[in-house]
Amino acid sequence: MLAWALPLTLIVPNVWLDFTEHYTLLSCLNNIVTPMGIYLLVVSCCSKIGRTVLWSIPLMIYAAFQIVLMFLYGENIIAIDMFLNVATTNFGEATRLLGSLPAAILTVCAIYLPVIAGGIVMCKRKMRLDRAMMVRIRRLGVPILIAGVALYGACELTDSEYRAERQLFPLNVMYNTCKAVQRGVATSHFKDTSADFRFNAADTHPADAREVYVLIIGETSRADNWQLLGYDRPTNPRLSQRDDIIVYPKAVTQSNTTHKSVPLILSAATVENYDTAIYNSKGVLAAFNEAGYATAFISNQARNHSFIDHLGEEAQQVTFITADGREHLDSELLPVLQQRITEAKGKLFVVLHTYGNHFCYRDRYPRNHAFFTQDDNTDAERYNRSDLMNAYDNSIRETDLMLEAVITMLERCECPAAMLYFSDHGEDIFDDDRGRFLHSSPVPTYYQIHVPMLMWLSPQYVAEYPEQTAAAHAHSNCDVASNDAALPTMLALAGIRCDSVDYTRALASPSYIERPRIYLNDYNEAIPLARSGLRECDLQLLHNHQISHF
Numbered sequence: 001m002l003a004w005a006l007p008l009t010l011i012v013p014n015v016w017l018d019f020t021e022h023y024t025l026l027s028c029l030n031n032i033v034t035p036m037g038i039y040l041l042v043v044s045c046c047s048k049i050g051r052t053v054l055w056s057i058p059l060m061i062y063a064a065f066q067i068v069l070m071f072l073y074g075e076n077i078i079a080i081d082m083f084l085n086v087a088t089t090n091f092g093e094a095t096r097l098l099g100s101l102p103a104a105i106l107t108v109c110a111i112y113l114p115v116i117a118g119g120i121v122m123c124k125r126k127m128r129l130d131r132a133m134m135v136r137i138r139r140l141g142v143p144i145l146i147a148g149v150a151l152y153g154a155c156e157l158t159d160s161e162y163r164a165e166r167q168l169f170p171l172n173v174m175y176n177t178c179k180a181v182q183r184g185v186a187t188s189h190f191k192d193t194s195a196d197f198r199f200n201a202a203d204t205h206p207a208d209a210r211e212v213y214v215l216i217i218g219e220t221s222r223a224d225n226w227q228l229l230g231y232d233r234p235t236n237p238r239l240s241q242r243d244d245i246i247v248y249p250k251a252v253t254q255s256n257t258t259h260k261s262v263p264l265i266l267s268a269a270t271v272e273n274y275d276t277a278i279y280n281s282k283g284v285l286a287a288f289n290e291a292g293y294a295t296a297f298i299s300n301q302a303r304n305h306s307f308i309d310h311l312g313e314e315a316q317q318v319t320f321i322t323a324d325g326r327e328h329l330d331s332e333l334l335p336v337l338q339q340r341i342t343e344a345k346g347k348l349f350v351v352l353h354t355y356g357n358h359f360c361y362r363d364r365y366p367r368n369h370a371f372f373t374q375d376d377n378t379d380a381e382r383y384n385r386s387d388l389m390n391a392y393d394n395s396i397r398e399t400d401l402m403l404e405a406v407i408t409m410l411e412r413c414e415c416p417a418a419m420l421y422f423s424d425h426g427e428d429i430f431d432d433d434r435g436r437f438l439h440s441s442p443v444p445t446y447y448q449i450h451v452p453m454l455m456w457l458s459p460q461y462v463a464e465y466p467e468q469t470a471a472a473h474a475h476s477n478c479d480v481a482s483n484d485a486a487l488p489t490m491l492a493l494a495g496i497r498c499d500s501v502d503y504t505r506a507l508a509s510p511s512y513i514e515r516p517r518i519y520l521n522d523y524n525e526a527i528p529l530a531r532s533g534l535r536e537c538d539l540q541l542l543h544n545h546q547i548s549h550f
């Protein structure tokens with residue numbers, strides 16, 4: 001039984017993927033026949049079946065991970081970014097997510113634990129397959145593998161886009177693991193590879209002036225739940241009372257995953273040159289350093305040795321309020337920001353990296369700020385959508401409160417000051433019959449890419465820099481790639497000129513131009529957004545918001 005159970009349980013993700021992925025018929029057949037042939041031959045090669053099962057545990061882990069993702073996203077293989085997400089996600093976040101996916105966890109346990117238990121028992125009892133059984137399995141495995149090889153050849157010959165390392169499970173996931181390790185190693189050498197990079201930044205504003213600029217990177221906030229952007233619930237009770245907020249309703253992110261979107265925001269690299277430039281370029285904090293600013297990076301996310309840490313550490317003062325190992329509310333960033341503002345007598349640039357509206361939403365605000373109730377059921381299940389949405393909306397009210405507090409702080413400075421806020425990506429919350437939840441899936445959705453983006457300029461800034469102010473207003477209804485616009489916009493606001501920065505990407509520059517929508521896919525390829533895997537319903541939603549997808 002164990003000799004048959006092992007190949008049959010290992011092939012479960014392959015069968016599932018054949019239904020969810022848009023493979024050709026030949027590719028679907030190859031995705032089952034070739035691995036099945038290999039599994040049967042492996043089982044037939046060693047009489048110590050218990051040992052074979054235990055050696056197969058890494059394959060079962062791949063299969064289990066894949067099945068959990070199918071529950072979560074409904075499609076797609078485990079992406080390179082997914083491995084990097086796991087590596088850069090803090091332990092508590094990961095276990096909380098797994099704990100909220102009971103159906104997925106029960107399913108993988110029901111499939112794989114009995115096989116592993118059987119393997120352990122066979123090993124302990126030193127039981128072996130008899131010779132006749134091994135021959136029977138081999139006689140089945142050989143023709144199946146030959147058929148698999150023939151199918152592979154047919155895929156290569158008939159489909160110019162077929163690549164086994166993208167469509168054959170678990171080869172594709174092994175390939176992605178190697179790529180993730182490669183990228184992780186390259187990231188760890190970032191400080192060496194970017195050491196020689198210079199912006200040659202020059203400040204065109206008066207040298208002795210007091211100026212304060214704050215870039216706030218949101219987390220997992222989606223435009224659809226912002227009252228400022230037309231949502232019908234009061235999620236922005238404070239910002240919606242103001243008449244000095246410039247909103248960019250057509251802001252779309254170029255990546256749906258934190259560990260790629262945030263580096264795109266901070267770094268001089270763009271989607272077009274990301275795969276090489278991200279290792280060799282410095283970020284917006286380094287540019288402000290060169291221009292003579294005091295700089296600070298204040299984060300409410302855990303350190304994770306990713307580009308986010310490296311680019312944040314370019315600041316002169318770096319504060320991770322999570323350094324005590326606990327989770328904090330974003331409002332706890334505010335005293336640190338106030339301290340930086342008080343300390344810096346001249347020019348100051350601060351990046352705030354928030355935890356924003358990340359799952360588990362209910363943990364993003366204090367209990368007495370729960371405006372929308374019920375919000376107690378946090379399991380990642382469709383039947384909890386009402387509670388999840390209440391909690392998510394409460395978390396946006398908390399972001400609204402924090403942004404208002406930052407603006408109040410900047411107003412008190414009574415100097416040219418600006419705040420730019422936008423989220424790294426959005427979120428799926430069981431919005432349609434796809435049943436999608438969270439973000440970072442290999443294929444994005446409308447809800448994961450349409451992000452809230454807004455700017456606030458102090459009255460003193462408006463008075464002293466009318467050209468930039470007019471540009472910021474004039475482009476408010478333009479198509480914006482949020483990641484792409486961040487660095488040039490901050491530099492343009494501060495009047496910092498750098499030869500290598502393209503100011504036609506800066507919202508606060510009169511030369512801003514709209515560009516074709518580009519998306520950075522899992523293989524770090526810059527592809528047209530329309531080819532990123534968005535479905536017809538996603539394109540329709542973009543169209544409803546007058547957002548171009550090409």
Ligand SMILES: [Zn+2]
Nearest residue numbers: 219220258424
């Ligand atoms: Zn994120």
